[in-house]
Amino acid sequence: MSIARRAVTRRVRWMVALLLALTVGVAIVHASDARRRASDNIVFAGPASAEDIKAEIRFGREVGARVLGRHALEDHTALTRYVNLVGRGLALNSARPELEFYFGVVRSDAINAYATPGGYVFVTTAALHVMQDEAELAAVLAHEIAHVTERHIVRALKIRGAAASPEALLAQIVGSVGDPARTALQLAVDQALEILFDRGLDKENELDADRYATLMLVNSGYDPQALKRYLTRVRGLRADATAEVSRTHPSFSERLLHLKAVLARDGVGEMQLTKARTRFATNTKNLGENP
Amino acid sequence: MVDAHRALIPALGLLLWGLPVAGAQTLYVQSRDVAVRAQPNYAAPVIATLERGTALEASRLADSASTWQEISHAGARAWVPRSMVAASPPMARFSVTEWLAQIGRTLSTHVDSRRRISDSSLVVTGVRGLEAEERERLSLRHDRADFKALEKLEAIRLDEVEVIQFLDARGAP
Numbered sequence: 001m002s003i004a005r006r007a008v009t010r011r012v013r014w015m016v017a018l019l020l021a022l023t024v025g026v027a028i029v030h031a032s033d034a035r036r037r038a039s040d041n042i043v044f045a046g047p048a049s050a051e052d053i054k055a056e057i058r059f060g061r062e063v064g065a066r067v068l069g070r071h072a073l074e075d076h077t078a079l080t081r082y083v084n085l086v087g088r089g090l091a092l093n094s095a096r097p098e099l100e101f102y103f104g105v106v107r108s109d110a111i112n113a114y115a116t117p118g119g120y121v122f123v124t125t126a127a128l129h130v131m132q133d134e135a136e137l138a139a140v141l142a143h144e145i146a147h148v149t150e151r152h153i154v155r156a157l158k159i160r161g162a163a164a165s166p167e168a169l170l171a172q173i174v175g176s177v178g179d180p181a182r183t184a185l186q187l188a189v190d191q192a193l194e195i196l197f198d199r200g201l202d203k204e205n206e207l208d209a210d211r212y213a214t215l216m217l218v219n220s221g222y223d224p225q226a227l228k229r230y231l232t233r234v235r236g237l238r239a240d241a242t243a244e245v246s247r248t249h250p251s252f253s254e255r256l257l258h259l260k261a262v263l264a265r266d267g268v269g270e271m272q273l274t275k276a277r278t279r280f281a282t283n284t285k286n287l288g289e290n291p
Numbered sequence: 292m293v294d295a296h297r298a299l300i301p302a303l304g305l306l307l308w309g310l311p312v313a314g315a316q317t318l319y320v321q322s323r324d325v326a327v328r329a330q331p332n333y334a335a336p337v338i339a340t341l342e343r344g345t346a347l348e349a350s351r352l353a354d355s356a357s358t359w360q361e362i363s364h365a366g367a368r369a370w371v372p373r374s375m376v377a378a379s380p381p382m383a384r385f386s387v388t389e390w391l392a393q394i395g396r397t398l399s400t401h402v403d404s405r406r407r408i409s410d411s412s413l414v415v416t417g418v419r420g421l422e423a424e425e426r427e428r429l430s431l432r433h434d435r436a437d438f439k440a441l442e443k444l445e446a447i448r449l450d451e452v453e454v455i456q457f458l459d460a461r462g463a464p
Binding site: 050053054057061062064065066068069070072073075080081084085086088089092093094095096097098099100102103104120134158189190193194212215216218219220221223265266267268270271272273274275276279 | 321322323331332333334335343358359372374375376377381382383384385386387390425428432434435436437438440441443444445447449451453454455457458460461462463464
């Protein structure tokens, strides 16, 4: 082989090697990006089956009944109906149309609200007393709706097993019979109650719920500043009334700072939307009475 | 050169691995309706309103921290709130009260026969994630349940039309 031909061959080999390196590089980036998008799709996906939803609701009922065992339901038909109208209006804009949400007012001096899986949401009388308009009520309910739609409690339960997801595992526990199953279910219910009243969810879940709540307010036509206004007011109240919410949530300062960032994005904070102050005052004026 | 050709095979494999999920993704409106905007910003004009169940085409899925999901609408780029769409068609509303009526008793004692498992491994399943101290603490809980109050709440009847009328009656800011 001549020297010139050898040089050409060497050059061709270098070019093929370079092309190969580029192809492999592009392929790796392309494949990993595509797989990442596929895994995002999992976040978008809803529950696997109607059985999972039934299990979620049944578990939520078990926990919800215990919330009501701890704090009595305010037996005030008009007020309960009003809170349900506000809550269900928000739920129309959630990503869980398969759930029927129920909203109740519970008697408690703790300024707080609770959500159990499957769509059961409770707000305390003390929290209602602090609110000044319907948008603030909507903000608190929207925060709780977000915990339900994002399945925060189910995912926070320390249950492990062969099932593919916490939801499927919960369905296995809830749908089983016998003493072992009852024990497992009881432990899961106890964990959920501990999360609601003592331990709280992860900070990220709470901040996410604040963000979802603010966006849900905008999507539903309520003042997006409402949660910020409500939390600012609650922060300044006496410590015994806020002890539970402080124990189970990130600090007010951190939540307000996070909300400030949420409101600054995407034109959210500039929206001039309704507070419905008069309607709120009319519907809550008899709070504490039982007509 | 033969070695070079062989090296191309895994690279092509990697490309093919990514291809099935690289195309357009169909998403579905989950909320009652959704406003489609010309820009990812609430101040941007609404160019269409789509009802629950409408299929949307997304070339790229937004991550969970995003407010907006980019879609293709009438041949142009458009945006909808990410929290109002999902990859599966919306499921029908599940009625707890109908379910209760069907089984004829409270769910607190209900067991679905199709999912019956009687296996002591469930206890292991239930507690495996717990430390001994956590198990001890949880065993001390004695929370009373009030299913009657819960059923009272579940008895509240509100149809969607009534809820929408209530929202529409709020008035100006």
